Amino acid sequence: MKIENIQVLRGPNIWSVNRKKLIQMRLDLEEMEQSPTNEIDGFYERMKALLPSLYNHRCSPGVPGGFFERVVSGTWMGHVIEHIALEIQTLAGMDTGFGRTRETKTPGIYNVVFAYLEEKVGVFAAESAVRIAEALIAGEEYDLEKDIQQMREIRENTRLGPSTGAIVEEAIARNIPWIRLNNQSLVQLGYGKNQVRFRATMTEKTSSIAVDIASNKDETKRLLQEQAIPVAKGMTISRTEQVDEAIRKIGFPLVFKPLDGNHGRGISININTTEDAIAAYEFAAKISRRVIVERYITGYDFRVLVIDNKMVAAALRDPAHVKGDGELTIQQLIDKENSDPRRGYGHENVLTLIDVDRDTLDLLEKKGYTLDTVPAAGEKVFVKSTANLSTGGTSVDVTDHVHPQNVFICERISKIIGLDICGIDIMAENLTEPLTENGGVVLEVNAAPGFRMHIAPSEGLPRNVAGHVIDMLYPPGKSARIPIIAITGTNGKTTTTRLIAHIVKNNGHRVGFTTSDGIYVQNTMMLKGDTTGPVSSEFILKDPTVDFAVLETARGGILRSGLGFSSCDIGVITNIQEDHLGLSDIHTLEDLARVKSVVTNAIKKDGWAVLNADNKHCVAIGKKADCNVAYFSRSENNPVVVAHCKKGGIACVHENGFITIQKGDWKIRVQRTILIPLTFGGTVGFMIDNVMAATLATFLHGFKTEDIKMSLETFIPSAAQTPGRMNIFEFKDFRFMIDFAHNPDGFNGIKQFLSHIDSPLKIGIIAGTGDRRDEDIVELGKIAAEMFDYIILRQEKHLRGRTAQNILDLLIQGIKSVDANKPFEIVPKEIDAIKHAMSLAKPGTFITALSDVVDNAIETVQNYMEQERNGLFNV
DSSP states (O other): OEEEEEEEEOSSOSSOSSOOOEEEEEEEOGGGGGOOGGGSTTHHHHHHHHOGGGGGOOTTTTSTTHHHHHHHHOOOHHHHHHHHHHHHHHHTTOOOOOEEEEEOSSTTEEEEEEEOSSHHHHHHHHHHHHHHHHHHHHTOOOOHHHHHHHHHHHHHHHSOOHHHHHHHHHHHHTTOOEEEOSSSSEEEESSGGGOEEEETTEETTSOHHHHHHHHOHHHHHHHHHHTTOOBOOEEEEOSGGGHHHHHHHHOSSEEEEETTOOTTTTOEEEEOSHHHHHHHHHHHHTTOSSEEEEEOOOSEEEEEEEETTEEEEEEEEEOSEEEOOSSSOHHHHHHHHHTSTTEESTTSSSEEOOOOOHHHHHHHHHTTOOTTOOOOTTOEEESOSSOOGGGTOEEEEOGGGOOHHHHHHHHHHHHHHTOSEEEEEEEESOSSSOHHHHTOEEEEEEESOOOHHHHSOSBSOOOOHHHHHHHHHSOTTOOSOOOEEEEESSSSHHHHHHHHHHHHHHTTOOEEEEOSSEEEETTEEEEESOOOSHHHHHHHHHOTTOSEEEEEOOHHHHHHHOOSSSOEEEEEEOOOOSOSTTBTTBOSHHHHHHHHHHHHHTEEEEEEEEEETTSHHHHHHHHHOSSEEEEEESOTTOHHHHHHHHTTOEEEEEETTEEEEEETTEEEEEEEGGGOGGGTTTTOHHHHHHHHHHHHHHHHHTOOHHHHHHHHHHOOOSTTTSTTSSEEEEOSSEEEEEEOOOSHHHHHHHHHHHTTOOOSOEEEEEOOOTTSOHHHHHHHHHHHHHHOSEEEEOOOSOOTTSOHHHHHHHHHHHHHHHOTTOOEEEOOSHHHHHHHHHHHOOTTEEEEEEOSOHHHHHHHHHHHHHHHHTTOOOO
16 A cells, blocks of 8 residues: 555645544555455454454444444455544544545545544554554554554644643634644734734733743742742852851751742752752752752642632642552552553643652652652652642642632732733642731742643642633633635636725725735735645734735645635635646546535635525535525526525626626615726626625625725726736737636636727737646637637646647647637747737737736736837837
């Protein structure tokens, strides 16, 4: 078997709108296509022995053991690999559950699709599943545990931390979109101008001064002491010689901790001798040049969490420890504790595995113990000096038991330090009594405190502390989203996108839009190129200045990785015509419609699908849409529109020379078509379609028809505003038009326009694209022969697996099938072809370049116009 390709889908996609995180593996079964599982001796038995938990997979029978039934009766290896990929992720602590396997139009090649939680783990699972299947087929041993451990390690290296993840999960639960901004913990919630950012548990509201104060434990203690907050007696030292001074001033027992430390690193507690004090100082000094020495306070370690100056949770923390039974050694007790199913690798479970390190050995040495010591029955032996959960500590929720005065103290501390999210470490006998009465003290204040002890305590009630963060970042009335209009279809996407953006901008919004020629904010190009995929969408949605997004969404991006947004308010499908068929398993217009419908499936339930009623595939999508639907048509008598409006639906039609909004029985005429520059006096049908689509989408958003009318009148087709879309250049003796038409439907649109052009000689410059089907390229030649008097063939780019001669031969075949005597010639390079066409022009000639390299063609023609103005024109 051979993996041909692995794609990571991150947004709404052709397999599922709700399950956005999918792996799509294109798998060639090769010789295994002839060998279903029931024909492979011993396969079922070996698979059951290696992966017995596959019994839980119900598969099509819908009962436990259902997948095993399929294997026994016979199923293909792609299906088996899907289930293996899902199960090994589950065994690594990442339960997903969704999978699909479908054969492509190419026999033996399958798309194996399954869900993932962490994409690098998902890719690894795809590759591992194939290796496991091959080992099972061959009857070879396979080290499954090695792969599972590797997946755990990949997950821990790439996943969001538990605190960041909790905030993201809460945002998802509230339908707030999010974008991961790096491979660490920097996350954006919301889109455009309504975005907020946070890293771990520091938000954009977190004061940098407050973080500096909290990071300086000496400064923190001084500020708290000045405000009558009980703190531990101590001092800061930076030399070994100062250890004796600290002992004299503070007295034993002592705690040594780095001034700039975190996560419990470098801390030594309960120091009672000068020798141990010097060693503890040197240990802390490895982390920070300055070391805090404090009186060791007996009692229990508590963490209080304050968010937005309100106490939201409190936990009793206990360092990792074991309890003796009089029989097992400390190492055996640690192993027994690690066998607790609540403990896992990294952050995968409520508790973390206890790792034996220097801190462990030092603690045991101070008690005169080793890992081989057998502690007495009931003896509690600490194996970590700090209570951090990441080192195996445990936590007990005590939120409901905190004394009101301690609540007041903690909320006051958050304001004194100035932190919006604040973790306060307290040492006291309990929190049920005021600290001022039981002798408890504040040890330190933490910026970016961990949430894990509160959201998943070892004992007690879990607290949704992430919800308080979201409440702070998005208080009632604040939206996390900006309006999104997404445009897809075969032809007209870019022009419709630009026209919608023009209308939106004229209505006072700061609009960001993506097109096949670049990314724009307002009318400033930010990036040049074909920017119609999910990365380009995210570019706009990450921009904090944008308050409205208009996103051209092409099929390529949808197939590669899904949509770049979670949902949209309005989705427009201009049309579905033959183009790019035969690529990426899209062979028919029905296949193509399934890809385009990803956009309509992502529309909010109260949003709108704007569909072309003159296109049967768009109409079919409308019947399945789970949102409001509106249609546009060149005819008010279109039966789909008539039936739709009879039910009270909304449509936009071209009637009696007007672009008209129709709802039920009433009509609003927006503007005469001949007065809309984009329609070229009402002569270009596909431009009328684009105008209707944009008019309907913006009307449904809520813009007034008079404002839409003004925008339609001021949107002038030109190389600046609509590059490559019927750009006409007026020379003294001839006209030259450049258009990006590159498929039969686009060619037919130009053909319709040219039928209205009065010219003694119509010259066409055409080329093909290598990744189209033979019949599509031949069809371009046929249409060219019908609309041009003279044809110049060029072919220098976009060969995509073909030779230039092969494409030219197919174009010529199409030309000759219409008119064997149609004059044509071959001029390979576009610049030479343009110059040659101009040399053939006589007064009144209309030259049309259907170019696949728009920028080069426009620049070349504009240069010739400049030469003509300066009297230097000579071709």
